[in-house]
Amino acid sequence: MAQKLKGVDVVLVGLGWTGGILAKELSEAGMKVVALERGAMRSTEKDFAVPMIRDELRYSARNDLMQNPAKDTLTIRNNPSQEALPMRRLGSFLPGEGVGGAGVHWNGHTWRWTDMEFKVRSLYEERYGKAYIPADMTIQDWGITYAELEPYYDRFEYTAGISGKAGNIRGKIQPGGSPFEAPRAREYPLPPLRSSLAGEMFAVAASANGYHPFPRPTANASRAYTNPDGARLGACQYCGFCERFGCEANAKGSPHITVIPIAMRNPNFELRTHAWVTKVLKDSGGKRVTGVTYTSVLNGEEYEQPAQLVILCAYAINNVHLMLLSGLGVPYDAVTQKGVIGKNYCYQTGAGATLFFEGRHFNPFMSTGGLSMVADDYNTNLDFDRGPHGFIGGYSLSGGMTGGRPISFRPLPSGTPQWGKAWKAATAQWYGSAMTISSSGSVMANRYNYYDLDPTYRNAFGQPLMRMTFDYKENEHRMSRHTAQAINEIAKSMNPTSLNPATARTDPWTVVPYQSTHNTGGTIMGVNPRTSAVNKYLQSWDYHNLFVMGASVFPHNSAYNPTGPVGALTYWTAEAIKKRYAKNPGPLVSA
Amino acid sequence: MATRLKEVDAVIVGLGWTGGILAKELSAAGLKVVALERGKMFSTAEDFQVPQVRDELRYVQRHELMQNAARDTLTIRNNPNQEALPMRRLGSFLPGEGAGGSGMHWSGHTWRWTDMEFKVRSRYEERYGKSFIPADMTIQDWGITYAELEPYYDKFERVAAVSGKAGNIDGQIQPGGNPFEAPRAREYPLPPLTPILANEVFSAAAKNAGYHPFPRPSANASRAYTNPDGVRFGACQYCGFCQRFGCEANAKGSPHMTVIPIAMRNPNFELRTHAWVSKILKDASGKRVTGVTYTNVLNGEEFEQPASIVLLTAYALNNVHLMLLSGLGQPYDPVSQKGVIGKNYCYQTGAGATLFFEGRNFNPFMSAGGSSASADDFNTNWDFDRGKHGWIGGYNLSSGFNTALPIGYRPVPRGTPAWGKEWKAATAKWYQTAMNVGVSGSVMANRYNYFDLDPTYRNAFGQPLMRMTFDYKENEHKMGRHAAQVINDLAKSMNPTRLNEATARTEPWTVVPYQSTHNTGGTIMGTSPRSSALNKYLQSWDYHNLFVVGANVFAHNASYNPTGPVGALAYWTADAVKRYTKNPAPLVSA
Amino acid sequence: MKNVPFNRRAFLKSAVASSAAAVSVGLPQSAQAQQKAAAPPTPSAGYAFLNPDEAAFIEAVVDHMVPADELSPKGSDMGINTFIDRALAGGWGKGDRLYMQGPWKQGVPSQGYQLPLTPAELYRAGIASANAYCVKTYSKPFDKMPETQRQEFLVAWSTGKVNFENGPPARVFFTMLYQNVIEGMFSDPLYGGNQNKAGWKMIGFPGVIAVNQQNIEKYRDKKFPANPLGIADMS
């Protein structure tokens, strides 16, 4: 039987960005905090030292820092009438594992999601009419506003050391930034990164086509930096080994070099690694959770860790899985549309073109996670009229490569043979003389995109795998056609020697090639318990001492990367717990 | 859903020695035969090439030719009130896989089990009285006699190119052979292997201790040979890479180079590899089986192969597992002692001493699988009085080398440190100057040693793993102490420079170190359906068109290796099946 | 790392040179002198799995268990550390042929390996715990400890007297580590260990050429002159 341990104030499940922030904030507020991380301890000097880290095969092709599907994975299908089969090998998305989680091997792109997302349903109903939103598109307002969140965005940006150029400071448009961004209180903590040739050429062409390009805000420190908590970041070396790698120069804002070391120095905080949480426990009354059960993967022993407060910080996918496995809240049913756990799963779409310029040298290998210029004219630009195009959502355009690692990045004009003499010649010629224009696009929530528990397959602990049902709907196909056209226009205007044009992503979603690790939804926040799992403080409507962090709280997915709002919302919840919940434990929002 | 295929006369599940023999014999008799083998095809030229085959790490330590535990394994416990846990990595026994099965990587030891085993209960009751057999020792007569089986032993020995020295031809004791063996019709097809130094030193000591040493019979061709089916054997090269390896010289009798190629040339026979049989199907009446369901592991597709006869030849463990998974016959229950499927699981015990002789050169790396001399004075010698020692069974004394490769075999005197300078010196000094004297001992059936299905763990096909409950009992401890004594006396008589004495195996059986792949019982043969799963023709009492062939039919385990009787019984059952096809009905009235 | 083909003349020359050096110096063959005179340190083969801490730990273990002397070079010069690294980076390290489905129970030793860890995960957690134990007990990680303390720790560890605080079961890791050192010392040089067949030469194992049908009699009770070849030499 599980060995019962001494109770604590807070148990955190998972120790990435959200777990790390809460570990620091709550232990500093005097709470006795225990973090249970299923992976191993990570440190820059031990785990990301050169030359070991410069290994594309190990870290990029073989996903060394990611979750091991042999232990736990999901089953996948496009629609409810299809039989879901296990994702036996990681592909489309790469959930992290270990102390620091995905925050160790992300690219660093950090955006501020605005009221355009938080009030998506009311905005579109107001401007385009109720009927404009298709029946099955289950988007809803989040229950929070940009204004409430601004100071926490700022807090996260300064903790993670974001390099960028403000576009709007307190209503004043700043040249060089994004004119469409919501008003910021102040500049980014660091100036933008040095620009690359690809970024510059894209920016010139975009401007010529009437777009408003600006440097991508990203957690790659443009110069050495000490964050408000005293953590030191080195200057980015543009090494080209950024996403899927840990940063050997401590130049990429990551939890294991910012918030976690501070928490570790705090006697109120205890970290247990190799601790795989299998269940969240609830009391007989069904009103409160009482702690968690976990297995030490070092020896198979099972433990019960009682806690006053349970906070799920185990990446969006695992948070939802734990809620379903523990029977917390009513599971979503796509037929009756009842229940909330698993509801509104969203992903991200995209398109891209490759441009070949004879004789130009892009040196793709000199790059970093966020080295690209972005244009938001079809994204956060309110004035862009979606009406004639019939889609909801937006997409951002960007030019520039995050790296030139040769196993996966070998741009070739379409039609080049896959091997042999001609292939060799083309590979040699174009590796350094090609650039990409890509876009990442939003995905609106849909009645038939959701999570539940698989009836057949089990993980290494004998528990049912989570089942993901997802496909792009007509809304995303329309937006993607618009995207491909926009990209190809810009690309042609740069008259490359040759062009692999962008194409719309309208085939069924496949789990095989990597696309993005931006999985959102499943425990969405909202204004009432019937249509959402957590309130605006990410507090469970059903169990007031259960909080759920991460992108699983997003009711839909935007074109932007999720870590900005994920970090901000965590600081926002930490504040709510410290200031209000701790003093008077109970629902922070009356149902 | 499973795609239903055209019906055939016979479907064979698993293609090792027993599957290979039945495939050849039945297709030659005109039956339309399909064999379903879960592993891949093997050939000497492709798979056992020098130098790739000379790789101890790959073949011995990493079990290249064995079953993959990640896909299917067993759960293990010593007694019914212990929780069984999965054998997560192969250890104590190594089931084979692929067309040729264990017959590719065995050492070749081929014995004739005699009436001492087939009539074990009546013999012991007759000589030592009923009460000599402990209550829980569920040994029983097999229902077959040595005389019936002798011609089939002869057939298998000739097919597998067994080198040996007869000890008793038609009652006439032959010098140099085993005087205690049952009468043979004629000599072995090949003279014994060239003795190595360890054999000679052991034999001399055994002789003057009053024992009767003889060369171990083994399917390693002592010289070039053509078997009765026209298959050519090369001469064994004593390469020292025998057990767990395929033989590159075509000198070790194996199914993939003898019976299987002949079956393959017969249009009546079809082999499907990568075919994992998950269930045997039975008709509504519950009297006949109708075929099998299998998955093609190359693409995950499921098929149903209907057949008028089903033959299980998938190694002892998998045969029992398939019967339990398919609900064929009544599962054995140790409490009520009802049911037969899973009953009388037996293993083998042993003991051994290591003798160090300063200055001698034993060249342990030069050996065939069967390079050992044996003595049966405490085994098939019925005159040896077990009475005063209070145990039932026997053990075979032997000495020699089988596969003395350096990762696994580095003899050092007890007390030598496990690493460092002194360890290196001792390892270098004694590797070539040591030999061993050991025994392999019988295990009698017991009420609490059995198979059933595990309630918790599943294999890669989502089916419950088979659970093995086994431990050595007092009977085996007593025999073990007797054997250790005999070994140590004999070893001392050879006055080695140093001696690691033999000790009896009395600790609970552990699945960790390799011991032996002689797993017997689970669907035992017998004289009545209440106490056995099969009749003397290995035909199921309940389903007359189901035959189960392999060591799973043994009602208990002897000290000898099982392949001799397994091969003979395969030929014996082949004849029975040919008779069955003329009049498909139970061959023995229940 | 391409298998450096065995260059007999170079080996002999260096052997002769080293013995001459020892003689001229006239000192007893102390370990350091031997180390210096032994073959030039093999170029590092680099690591595909072990991080710097882990590599230092493994090198220290293999050099302690297999010290340099007249019988063979030290463990890391024989590539035993490389063998372990490659094994952990490869399929075996990732849990090939290991049943890895839960639920997870401790069981009893006779039920064999029951940890929910692949070999690579066990090494990673195990080395961290071993070093933590050494720092707590000897205030230094294993690779910085002097020879006597290393021996004391290894003996305690191998006899079950060491307990890794919230780490994997200490003895399970030692058993796997020791088996891998042996495998690294005697498996075919293909796998990174047993470089120049030093392990085989130490015990006179003749390697892959094994046509002994005639040798059985010719060398009965005589020393067989083994000049071992590996798989690569015949490929």
Added chain:
Amino acid sequence: MTTRKVFFAAALAVIAHAASAQGDPKRGEKVFEECRACHAIEKGSNGVGPSLHGVIGRRAAELDDFRYSPAFKRANITWTRQNLDAFLADPQKLVPANRMPYAGMPEAKDRADVIEYMQRILK
């Protein structure tokens, strides 16, 4: 060395050579049994070893439908009777590190007989 002695030694060598030439093919066929497990005599049928059809006088590792080990490819010898005799006496000596799992024929008479047989049969 007086010419007589030299002449006498040369004559001896010739006779010895001739003697070996008159190997007994009948007995040679029996000795050839040792080889049949791996070598076929029919053209084109390779097994563990290459087909020995037409091997006399052929260069080593010449068949393109058999995967010879590097040792034979490097050997660049022709299978004359003499080379065959040396090879059969001790295969690892003439072609070191070859893959043939056969220790050789120590008896000169066996080699002479089997080469005589091969000369006749393997045209």
